[in-house]
Amino acid sequence: MSEEKLIFEKGAPGRRAATFPALDVPALDEAAWLPEALRRGAPPDLPEVGEQDLVRHYTRLSQRNIGIDTQIYPLGSCTMKYNPKVNEDVASRDGFRNVHPLQPDSTVQGALAVLWEMERWLAEIAGMPAVCLQPSAGAQGELTALLVCRAYHDSKGRRPRTVLVPDSSHGTNPASAAFCGYRVETVPSRADGTVDLADLRPRITPDVACLMMTNPNTVGVFERDVRAIADLLHDVDAQLYYDGANLNAICGVARPGDMGCDMMHFNVHKTFSTPHGGGGPGAGPIAVKEHLRPFLPVPRVRRGSDGTFSLDHGEPLSIGRVRSHTGNFGILLRGLVYLRSFGGDGLPEIARRAVLNANYLLSRLKGRFDAPYGARCMHEFVLSLSRQKRERGVSALDYAKRLADYGYHAPTVYFPLIVPEALMVEPVETEAKETLDALAEVLGAIDAEDPSALHAAPVNTPVGRLDEVGAARNPVLRWKR
Amino acid sequence: MAFEHPYLPQTPEDEAAMLASIGVGGIDELFGPIPAELRLRAPLDLPPHLSEMELKEAFQALGDRNRSTGRLDNYLGAGAYEHYSPSAVRHLLSRSEFYTSYTPYQPEMTQGVLQALFEYQSCVCALTGLEVSNASLYEGGHALAEACLMARNRTGRNRVVVSAGVHPEHLQVLRTYTRNLETTIAVAGLGADGRTDLEEVRRLLAEAPTAALVVANPNFFGAAEDLAAFAGPAHAAGALFVAEVEPVSLAVLRSPGECGADIACGEGQSLGIPLGYGGPYLGFLAARMDLVRLMPGRICGQTKDSRGQRAFVLTLQTREQHIRREKANSNICTNQTLLALAATFYLGAVGPRGLKEVALHGAAKAHYLADRLSKLPGVRLSHTAPWVNEFTLDLGRPAAPVLQAMLERGILAGLPLERYFPGRDREILVAVTEVKARGKLDRYAEVLAEVLGGG
Structure with a gap:
């Protein structure tokens, strides 16, 4: 694992990744065109990189990111379904x-x-x-x-x-x-x-x-x-x-x-x-x-x-x-x-399969996790990890971070606000049964792990748990030379 | 036979096994909580499903009914500009790790989007000369409305003085956003040279306590404002100075920060984002650091991870709706992240020199065209102030038939001002960017001469 430099920290003065046709009309005399009071002083401090380094930089950043195309994204209330090509x-x-x-x-x-x-x-x-x-x-x-x-x-x-x-x-x-x-x-x-x-x-x-x-x-x-x-x-x-x-x-x-x-x-x-x-x-x-x-x-x-x-x-x-x-x-x-x-004939199938998937995943999880709103749901359900918090000293956030170690994006955590230690799960209709099975198994495995593994998580991601308090206390919101 | 669709992977066998696990006999039972009288009894009155092949054919036919800028010679601008976007920008945007990702609420898995947003914010700060940028707003009009609401919250005052050079659609958005907040909007007119009348601004600022003075640069009619001249009067009146700016022009024009602006906002479409019939675009917003806690929307910040590495995270979230609910600075949730990434890729590609070239080439070509057009009989530039790459042209006769005749010859010659300003029926707004080869400009002038001569 290593940090990825900022685009500003790559390249060298004089490089760029785009050129334009030579000017085919008379150039403007800047001084005559724009009075000095209107003209910019120093050029903006923007990146200066060649095309390959530009492409490599953002391709590498993309590899430090997950999307629906890489794994299931069971965020409740977000309906993270497949995005058709x-x-x-x-x-x-x-x-x-x-x-x-x-x-x-x-x-x-x-x-x-x-x-x-x-x-x-x-x-x-x-x-x-x-x-x-x-x-x-x-x-x-x-x-x-x-x-x-x-x-x-x-x-x-x-x-x-x-x-x-x-x-x-x-x-x-x-x-x-x-x-x-x-x-x-x-x-x-x-x-x-x-x-x-x-x-x-x-x-x-x-x-x-x-x-x-x-x-x-x-x-x-x-x-x-x-x-x-x-x-x-x-x-x-x-x-x-x-x-x-x-x-x-x-x-x-x-x-x-x-x-x-x-x-x-x-x-x-x-x-x-x-x-x-x-x-x-x-x-x-x-x-x-x-x-x-x-x-x-x-x-x-x-x-x-x-x-x-x-x-x-x-x-x-x-x-x-x-x-x-x-x-x-x-x-x-x-x-x-x-x-x-989908057409008028196919549209109802979306909701039917979404509700089927959610209820199936709930049926796989409800033995292990508390489902405060019962054994049935519509397209999403909420689990409460209050018991785990009380008995194991691990929070919904710890589960979310540990899921990342297994390559899964967490469900929505701490929402809705009325449910303590909430995990809000929306599996959507585009996920196959075996994907839901695998997610259920991983959640079960995490629930059986020693709490220390959850507290330390994530360990398999490009970065570990972040200092969010520090980020807000001493805001660094842009790169400066 | 079950409905088969490429986005629905459940086989009949899957369905049976899943229903057994749930403990119900059929999917319909799962909809039991919806009272029967609220469920549809007949299918929706909509056309039947299409295969991918059929979809492509249907939408190709629709697309072909648009005359794109590839098929017309386009000189429309007015807040949306035809620029060249390097191939790398589009390729990087098609990385589906970016575009199929959600808001980076689990930062350990979404460092890519977060770092790119941090770089975006840094680019916006560099362009505007201000200290903090958010991670995007919907579009330019929305950014202006949010900027004014920031000023309202900061000053506790409920009146805004807006230059008549602000984009009329943005002004309409501001009116809509403030229509139930008892906010007064006073509009300061333009002088004969096409620039905001500083004396009228002073008079309006003196009239009543004001939260913000808004000036656009270049303004809607193309004129380059002396932005710095407005900061003093605004501040002396206790108002914030909001500059609405066009980002490519910032390569040559003094930045809002250099001019004493407290907030800069604008439409970022010109940074590599396709015209796309009006959206999705990119609203940007930057401000002085002491205004950061009043900013709307998401902000990405730098921090450390548990291993001591630099990392990025959404921060200062106590400003936002998911924490503060009705006390939030703004109701925005979903923003325009992917477009912010597009702008970042574009700025990374062109760099400071490329951006200046884009601005200077557009300006030189625009001045070349304006020079040729204003030599035609009866045709003149409406204003005398300096301008960049967009100008208002007085045709000396009703513009609508002229524009129609130009369109028949394959040229979108400009925007009729009458669209927004009833009575200004002889004027058009013409934008020229780096994409126009001289031959096209010459043809524009020749065709206009022919059209005017024939009329």
């Missing part, structure tokens, strides 16, 4: 890759057709008639939908101030609500992990704008009272938001719109197989019911009676833009390729 092939076509976002509509009919078609697919999957593809990721989708919610209430002359979020929700839910100017009220879960209708009822007052629900929730349990919750909310004209993070469990089997949800976001980079890219990009389109349609961001994609597509920027009640252009087009395109590969 055909999606990449399609997205790299000249006709999609090299198109300027401000080209006249007449020259981008193919791109507009992709957007229009994606809207139709998502509307049908959501059970909601109107879709906006603009949001760049799930959190931006949440914010967009909440802005729409607020504009809807404004249009009726109302200003409800509160957004309800279950305590098992993703952190983005309360953060998005706060960004939208709402007061956040946390709703406790009952012992089975679901929202407690009796507890919820008195909280639903005319001051409530919205409840944000993930269903199945982050402990992998379906919120069976969703319809009743929707009715309670609708009695005071509050909206029910469906956080699409766990859509993989029900996509094509049940629809948020049919459950009474008024708006939702999709995580195209989860449910619809686009690569996570080491943290992004994603795409977070939203779908809404008819009463919210007028408030969606602009521009909207229209199809004329002659079949031509156009972008419509004029909608008087729209909340405006949430980003430049029409969204993360390349991600939406990959998502559509994926959806069409």
